[in-house]
Amino acid sequence: MMDMLLSSLAVLTRKIGVALVQLVLIATLVFSIMYVMPGDPVMMLLGAESDPSPEAVAAMRAKLGLDQPVAVQYASWMTGLLHGDFGRSVTDGYPVADYIAENLPLTLELAAAAVVVAMAIGIPLGIVAALRRGTVVDSLLTSFSTIGISLPVYILGAMLILLFALKLDWLPSSGYMNFSRNPPEHFRRLLLPALTLGFGLSASITRMTRSSVLDILDRDFVRTLRAKGMRERRIIGRHVLRNAAIPIVTIVGLQLGNLMGGTVLVEAMFNWPGLSTLLVEAVSTRNYPVVQGVILTIAGLYIFINLAVELVYLLLDPRIRRRRV
Amino acid sequence: MSRFSQALRRRPILAASTAIVALVVFVALFGPLIAPHDPFLIAAEVRLQGSSALYPLGTDEFGRDILSRLLYGIRPTIMVAACATALAAVLGTALGIVGGYARDWAAGLVMRVVDILLCFPPILLALLAVVFWQSGIASLAVVIGIVYAPQFARIAQSATLQVSRLEYLQAEQVMGARTPRIVFTAILPNIMPVLLVQATLTIAEAILLESGLSFLGLGIVPPAPSWGQMIGTAQQYLSQNPMYLVWPSVCLALTVLSVNVIGDTLRDLYDPRLRKE
Numbered sequence: 001m002m003d004m005l006l007s008s009l010a011v012l013t014r015k016i017g018v019a020l021v022q023l024v025l026i027a028t029l030v031f032s033i034m035y036v037m038p039g040d041p042v043m044m045l046l047g048a049e050s051d052p053s054p055e056a057v058a059a060m061r062a063k064l065g066l067d068q069p070v071a072v073q074y075a076s077w078m079t080g081l082l083h084g085d086f087g088r089s090v091t092d093g094y095p096v097a098d099y100i101a102e103n104l105p106l107t108l109e110l111a112a113a114a115v116v117v118a119m120a121i122g123i124p125l126g127i128v129a130a131l132r133r134g135t136v137v138d139s140l141l142t143s144f145s146t147i148g149i150s151l152p153v154y155i156l157g158a159m160l161i162l163l164f165a166l167k168l169d170w171l172p173s174s175g176y177m178n179f180s181r182n183p184p185e186h187f188r189r190l191l192l193p194a195l196t197l198g199f200g201l202s203a204s205i206t207r208m209t210r211s212s213v214l215d216i217l218d219r220d221f222v223r224t225l226r227a228k229g230m231r232e233r234r235i236i237g238r239h240v241l242r243n244a245a246i247p248i249v250t251i252v253g254l255q256l257g258n259l260m261g262g263t264v265l266v267e268a269m270f271n272w273p274g275l276s277t278l279l280v281e282a283v284s285t286r287n288y289p290v291v292q293g294v295i296l297t298i299a300g301l302y303i304f305i306n307l308a309v310e311l312v313y314l315l316l317d318p319r320i321r322r323r324r325v
Numbered sequence: 326m327s328r329f330s331q332a333l334r335r336r337p338i339l340a341a342s343t344a345i346v347a348l349v350v351f352v353a354l355f356g357p358l359i360a361p362h363d364p365f366l367i368a369a370e371v372r373l374q375g376s377s378a379l380y381p382l383g384t385d386e387f388g389r390d391i392l393s394r395l396l397y398g399i400r401p402t403i404m405v406a407a408c409a410t411a412l413a414a415v416l417g418t419a420l421g422i423v424g425g426y427a428r429d430w431a432a433g434l435v436m437r438v439v440d441i442l443l444c445f446p447p448i449l450l451a452l453l454a455v456v457f458w459q460s461g462i463a464s465l466a467v468v469i470g471i472v473y474a475p476q477f478a479r480i481a482q483s484a485t486l487q488v489s490r491l492e493y494l495q496a497e498q499v500m501g502a503r504t505p506r507i508v509f510t511a512i513l514p515n516i517m518p519v520l521l522v523q524a525t526l527t528i529a530e531a532i533l534l535e536s537g538l539s540f541l542g543l544g545i546v547p548p549a550p551s552w553g554q555m556i557g558t559a560q561q562y563l564s565q566n567p568m569y570l571v572w573p574s575v576c577l578a579l580t581v582l583s584v585n586v587i588g589d590t591l592r593d594l595y596d597p598r599l600r601k602e
Binding site: 022026030158173269284286291295302 | 537
């Protein structure tokens with residue numbers, strides 16, 4: 001027992017160490033992109049076609065700290081990050097960290113809602129497909145998931161808006177309502193973006209649930225339970241699903257990165273004021289400190305989620321715990 | 326290729342997908358010749374109209390013919406996707422072969438960097454690059470190509486590792502063949518099928534990424550048409566002309582779906598890892 005705990009602890013520290021190294025490397029990448037790309041950020045901000053005076057260019061460069069040697073800039077960027085300082089917005093001098101703190105919760109809310117929607121759709125459909133293996137229902141569900149995986153979110157979103165907002169007039173087509181001002185309206189406006197974002201994930205979950213349940217159904221213990229005369233409903237609900245859960249958790253975890261990518265388009269499409277809306281705005285105004293901050297935040301989230309998923313496995317499955325020692 | 330043509334006869338969905346892709350390529354080449362109208366011609370009096378004899382698919386917010394814009398709009402998307410995939414394939418394969426065949430420390434370094442890049446959603450990397458660069462076909466192709474190179478590197482690396490364990494490759498090493506010879510005559514031809522499959526799937530992803538950027542208004546610069554950008558614009562005029570949104574969406578979805586079907590079939594046919602199972 002004791003050495004199992006110790007080895008788990010060793011795995012844990014190693015995983016956290018790897019995640020930290022990843023974070024540092026990504027911070028470095030985000031910083032260095034500015035120097036790798038051919039454009040000059042100062043000229044872009046001032047507008048190269050307006051032909052700014054050399055004094056204006058030099059003043060702007062000094063204001064942004066871009067006149068410092070690269071090593072100095074890098075050091076101050078990294079120490080800033082350690083203090084939670086992501087720099088300041090170029091357009092209004094507002095700290096980037098404040099922007100992120102304001103927008104991050106909404107992105108997290110949307111992503112969480114999307115995962116809930118995806119599991120609510122994907123797991124039942126996957127179970128049905130597995131239990132009706134080889135029938136019309138199964139092949140219908142399988143082709144549905146193929147389409148779901150390759151359908152771009154902005155097309156799916158557009159179709160949902162057409163259907164639910166325009167034709168049926170059930171839901172607002174876009175926009176955001178503050179939760180504290182009108183809770184029911186807040187969730188009504190969350191529904192379409194969450195559905196759009198969750199649909200692709202639900203397709204992967206359907207597939208994974210189907211194959212995972214099929215795999216477990218073939219096991220000896222299921223036959224034993226059946227031979228004992230246990231009801232099918234109980235076998236599926238208590239024994240099969242519990243064993244099929246790990247691959248499903250895996251696929252959700254692995255797809256979270258795609259989900260964060262998907263939020264970029266979905267937020268823009270539904271005017272959901274999260275991180276990605278901030279990001280797209282900042283990209284189009286060349287507000288690079290904001291872009292760097294947001295991207296670093298999303299990458300950090302992604303690394304953190306991956307770490308969390310791996311830790312959950314460690315808790316869920318003692319086999320993994322032992323294998324990794 | 327004979328295996329593919331056999332599959333073509335047996336699977337109607339594959340045949341339909343191939344036909345759609347052929348049509349898309351044809352339109353990308355000759356679309357401007359068959360377009361009924363000038364896609365840039367603004368006609369305020371026919372804004373956002375539905376289908377008519379004169380405008381088969383209706384008109385957009387400036388009264389421009391949607392069909393003509395669709396036909397013109399394929400070309401930039403296909404150009405970006407094809408060039409980006411070519412770039413990703415060359416860059417990624419080179420990195421992957423280094424990762425699979427070079428000395429331990431070099432291979433380790435390359436693959437760690439690849440892993441880090443892989444954990445980024447592609448659209449974020451693309452956005453990061455777009456901030457510092459003018460948008461346009463060439464820069465989009467380069468950016469998207471770099472973004473997808475790590476995926477190729479992963480695939481190429483694992484294929485290289487498999488190949489380098491084969492006896493004839495070890496025989497070549499023993500006989501003193503130089504590394505370039507081994508790479509170009511023994512490794513590359515053997516990992517080619519896997520790379521081709523990956524290239525097909527990457528084309529679909531690159532089409533989606535370009536369309537996504539254009540959808541956000543950060544890709545192909547208006548007034549030049551592109552499907553993603555038409556979808557983004559059409560969303561603002563949903564209540565006036567919903568079909569304006571439907572046409573480019575259907576075109577894009579069908580194209581991507583078809584390329585994916587072809588990619589999946591190729592993978593079933595040519596990927597040795599799957600064939601063994």
